[in-house]
Amino acid sequence: MANIFLKRVYDPYDEADGYRILVDRLWPRGISKENAKLSLWLKEVAPSPDLRKWFGHKPERFQEFRNRYLDELYTSEPHIQAVDQIIDLMESDRVTLLYGAKDTVYNHAVILYEELQRVSQNKKP
Numbered sequence: 657m658a659n660i661f662l663k664r665v666y667d668p669y670d671e672a673d674g675y676r677i678l679v680d681r682l683w684p685r686g687i688s689k690e691n692a693k694l695s696l697w698l699k700e701v702a703p704s705p706d707l708r709k710w711f712g713h714k715p716e717r718f719q720e721f722r723n724r725y726l727d728e729l730y731t732s733e734p735h736i737q738a739v740d741q742i743i744d745l746m747e748s749d750r751v752t753l754l755y756g757a758k759d760t761v762y763n764h765a766v767i768l769y770e771e772l773q774r775v776s777q778n779k780k781p
Contacts, residue, residue, distance in 0.1 A: 662766065663754060721767075746776055
């Protein structure tokens with residue numbers, strides 16, 4: 657099983673979260689940096705501003721958003737480096753991806769989480 661987990665940044669901190677990575681480009685409203693208890697803020701792994709604005713958290717656009725975001729993850733050098741950084745961390749520590757969106761189904765962090773699970777399972781012998 658992958659060493660990757662997902663939760664909202666507003667959910668209570670838990671020591672078992674391990675390495676906590678905020679994967680949003682924008683800082684979440686109403687939470688202090690102290691309360692977030694981040695290990696890393698990895699803005700580079702978030703969707704581009706244009707893609708984020710186009711999606712607008714509209715469920716009917718989610719499948720196309722998924723396709724476009726996955727394309728960014730594998731064709732944009734900053735995205736590639738950020739994904740590689742998370743994968744490296746997963747090899748030695750439990751990693752929890754944090755996001756601020758209210759919607760727990762239709763957001764980029766869910767796509768990133770699923771993709772990291774897929775990649776880590778494919779790496780196993």
